[in-house]
Amino acid sequence: MGTYNFSAGPGVLPNEVITKIKNDLAAEENSNYSILEISHRSPRFENIIKHAEAQLRDLMAIPDDYAVLFIQGGGSLQFEMLPLNFANQTGQVAVLDSGNFANKAAKAANAVGKKGVIVASSREEKYRYLPELPHDFQSSDYDYLHITTNNTIEGSTYHQSNLPKTNGHLVADMSSNILAEPYDVTKFSAIFAGAQKNLGPAGVTVAIVKKDWLAEQKIENVGPMMRYQTYVDKDSMYNTPPVFSIYALGLVLDWVKDQGGVDQMYVNNQKKAAKLYDYLDQSDFYQVPVQGTDRSITNVVFTTGDADLDKKISQDADVAGLHHLAGHRSVGGFRASLYNAQPMAAVDTLIDFLKKAAKEN
Incomplete structure (x- = not known):
């Protein structure tokens, strides 16, 4: 990982x-x-x-x-x-x-x-x-x-x-x-x-x-x-x-x-965000508060609905090498920032971790 x-x-x-x-x-x-x-x-x-x-x-x-x-x-x-x-x-x-x-x-x-x-x-x-x-x-x-x-x-x-x-x-x-x-x-x-x-x-x-x-x-x-x-x-x-x-x-x-300019960044970012949103949307453990075309492809925000559990999973993520996944202090939950330099491998690794966390909790 x-x-x-x-x-x-x-x-x-x-x-x-x-x-x-x-x-x-x-x-x-x-x-x-x-x-x-x-x-x-x-x-x-x-x-x-x-x-x-x-x-x-x-x-x-x-x-x-x-x-x-x-x-x-x-x-x-x-x-x-x-x-x-x-x-x-x-x-x-x-x-x-x-x-x-x-x-x-x-x-x-x-x-x-x-x-x-x-x-x-x-x-x-x-x-x-x-x-x-x-x-x-x-x-x-x-x-x-x-x-x-x-x-x-x-x-x-x-x-x-x-x-x-x-x-x-x-x-x-x-x-x-x-x-x-x-x-x-x-x-x-x-x-x-x-x-x-x-x-x-x-x-x-x-x-x-x-x-x-x-x-x-x-x-x-x-x-x-x-x-x-x-x-x-x-x-x-x-x-x-x-x-x-x-x-x-x-x-x-x-x-x-x-890398191909902004158009290619957009293609890459859409793919990264789509993969993460697709997993979160089919999960009955995590929820995404923002829906439809309003969703960001840059900062994906989600939660389990339980503040203490969110905090625990964020701490576990940090130990697993997935750093700074905790959401902003004003909203809690999780936030995965998928900036231009974030590789698809980061999304794949995050999804694997989230699946494991859902099973364990």
Whole structure:
């Protein structure tokens, strides 16, 4: 039985990327310093950051009228930057409350002096399904609509096929399923993603912003570090960027491209998720709270229905080499994160373990 990492984040990285990082950590003969020590003003890093942007643009088909930015602070900082930069006409942000992180985004907008308005929510039903826009939703009442494409904790996803339809600006938190399945970037005015789930190690956040929308903004009393335009003007190097994280992100993007790009990742991820869901659905021991097309192919959430038993099986899984299978503390149960770098062998091993656990318990 192999050892596998099912953590929701920081998540599993490709073995090839880990090997390359190990090699690059050693000092280069011609410079006597490693990748951890290079200056963000050096030609070497300039090539690294430009390459990372070019690879991401290619993989996601990002048009030239969108800026690609590398920012620190994770998705949580984006919850604050977005309303500060873009909630400048009505001062209101519409939020589809599909999970913990969408809810946090609404609260963050309120905290920075804007109004985060939850226009629909499945919170009272423990986020077992995706909320839809109400029939009387008026996009003109809000500066933009905020969604979380993949709910890491709850195991649900707005896929390209079931994105909410709005005449206004659509903003997406893609932190946990960016590059896992294809999305049409032109359907969004802004996209952001913390790297630590599907793009690389923690430390950098990717922001993709429509340039003309940014140019329209009249922003007051917002410091330079909280303005997207600062990152545009300074090529994401207004201050020292997370050099190592951007370098590692570039390696992951290379790997995705070598595997066949996002379309192939999507095929692989659908197969992994389908195999696990098929087993869980036929089991009378485990239950999956999310049903139908709302299901995530990235984070598969399930339970036995008994919190103590879930905890015991998670501990047994860890001993068996299946690490970080316990669900988020707010929902309990189990969560198998099937990020791009997670091999099918991990799913097969997990199913074998779950069958054994069901028999024993």
